[in-house]
Amino acid sequence: AGLVLNPQRIVLQDRERSASLDLLNTDDKAGRYQIYFEHKYMKEDGSIVDIENPEQGGPYAGDMIRYSPRRVDIPAGGSQTIRIAARRPKGLAEGEYLSHLVLKQIPQKADANSPATPKNDEDIQLNLAVQPVLKLAIPVIVRKGASTTTASISDIQPIVQNEQVEELHFSLHRQGNFSLYGNVELYEKNGEQLGSRI
Incomplete structure (x- = not known):
């Protein structure tokens, strides 16, 4: 812009x-x-x-x-x-x-265009x-005041198309006295550890 x-x-x-x-x-x-x-x-x-x-x-x-x-x-x-x-x-x-x-x-x-001469x-x-x-x-x-704000995720629903997960739907909840701003990131799960970020 x-x-x-x-x-x-x-x-x-x-x-x-x-x-x-x-x-x-x-x-x-x-x-x-x-x-x-x-x-x-x-x-x-x-x-x-x-x-x-x-x-x-x-x-x-x-x-x-x-x-x-x-x-x-x-x-x-x-x-x-x-x-x-x-x-x-x-x-x-x-x-x-x-x-x-x-x-x-x-x-x-x-800026005005040059006017045409009328006939x-x-x-x-x-x-x-x-x-x-x-x-x-x-x-x-x-x-x-101090923040008491936390976030949680629920209702995770993988959307499968052509035998692959194409989308992931979920609900993001905020609790507390302040608003939240940030990113949601998706990681692979490697056993009990987090793998690479998807």
């Missing part, structure tokens, strides 16, 4: 107060972006949707974070750092607070330019 973000998620653990987000414009044109928070959540199927009435919930991570700058112009091949500082309010309950930091592209004025006064010349607007969002998580 022409914009590389590092990291792609920000987690401020208990007592951590600051972080930074690096933006790299890999496009051959300058990019202008507006930066703001939105409130979203992830459904069980992995899709991320907007919270319809955020004023009825919260607090959210975005409510306790200050960041700068809020609008950036990044030249072609250039970079920009966004500074993030969290201020947890007094009396904040232990737990995890989530918002999404959004970077929305501000379109540059499109007569009744001819109408119309120039139309369609320009996509890039919008990226990354999760920002503020935590308070």
